[in-house]
Amino acid sequence: MRQLNLDQLRTLIAIADLGTFSAAAKALHLAQPTVSLHISELESRLDTPLVVRGNRRVTPTAAGAVLVERGRKLLRDTDDAVDAVKRQTEGRTGRVRLGASTGVVVDLLPQVLEVLGEGHAGIDVEVSILGSYETMARLAAGTLDIGLVAMPQPPLRDIVVTPWREQPMMAFVPRRWKAPKRVTPAWLATQPLIFNDATTHMYRLAMAWFAAAGFAPRARIELNYDAAIRSLVAAGYGAALLPLHQTKDAAIDERVQVLPLLPRLTRWQGIAHRQHAALDGATQSVLKVLTTFRQR
Known part of the structure; x- marks a missing residue:
């Protein structure tokens, strides 16, 4: 048996709700012969009468009533599926x-x-x-x-x-260290350092800043979690080069001083x-x- 046609199901439901072929045709914006064709094709496909044509009103047969009930759910699910696709396509x-x-x-x-x-x-x-x-x-x-x-x-x-x-890179230095107001590669290269690991863009950016001034320092430890790096700085383990975030980094921990670099370094x-x-x-x-x- 061929699959049910949703337009034909919609026509059957309209007839059950409105009581006549002509009323269903008007509501669905179809010609009345098209409505008649929909019903006859449905009855042929299911091999059973679906409506009883009375003098004044068309009513569903028992089989037609079952199909109307199931058809309502099927059409609702179809409409929901179409709406879901539309919402997804529209970015909602x-x-x-x-x-x-x-x-x-x-x-x-x-x-x-x-x-x-x-x-x-x-x-x-x-x-x-x-x-x-x-x-x-x-x-x-x-x-x-x-x-x-x-x-x-x-x-x-x-x-x-x-x-x-665009984020300015800053020197994150333990508060108890005596540091210049502007941190240079020459000064920072002599300090214990905490870097991001060598696979990261942040590491390459920092090393290029040092290299431009003729330095190639090594880190005491490498890791890739900014909050952990700041915690180690606060504990006095070392200094770090990190981007200045929108949050007030200097206020995150009173044991950390955040100082500008000279020359400046920017991360995009x-x-x-x-x-x-x-x-x-x-x-x-x-x-x-x-x-x-x-x-x-």
Whole structure:
């Protein structure tokens, strides 16, 4: 048996509700012969009468009543499915996989998600804490939708990276250390240091800053969690180069002094994603919210 036709089901339900072929035709904006054809094809397909044609009113048979009842649910489910696809396409619902570093997740992402929740409550953002290298690799593999990454990044086919935010790098130094008002590579290179590990963009940025002044210091420890690095600085274990976040880093711990660098050092972050034509509506909605946090 061929599958049921939803338009024909809709016609049967309209007849059951309105009582006549002509009323159903008017409500559905169909010609009356089309309504008659829908019913005859349904009856032929199911091999049973579905309506009883009286003098003044058409009523469903027992089989027709069963089909009307089940048909209502089927049409509701169909309408719900179409609406779900429409909401997803329009970016009102869906799941978006986003990768970002710990600093971004702790400092800025809560604000982004708050704004997103106010306008797009149906979008679920799945956040992974990742370094820029792994974020770019997962974007290329299709297991992430958006990445917040350090810039610059090596070009990857079909991946777009646009500037997002600028962060000044600062020297995080134990409060009890005697330090200059502006920290130079020469001074910092003589201190115990805490670095991000050598695979990270932050490490390469810091080492390039030292190298430009003729220094190549080694760290006492390398790790990739900003809060942990700041805790070690506060404990007097060493000094670190970290980005200054929107939160008042100097107030996080009274045992840490946050000092400007000389020469200055800046970290750029970008938004990475696939070409816009390949993005679903939910991902595009998240990108629009992220761009409202862009520094111009």
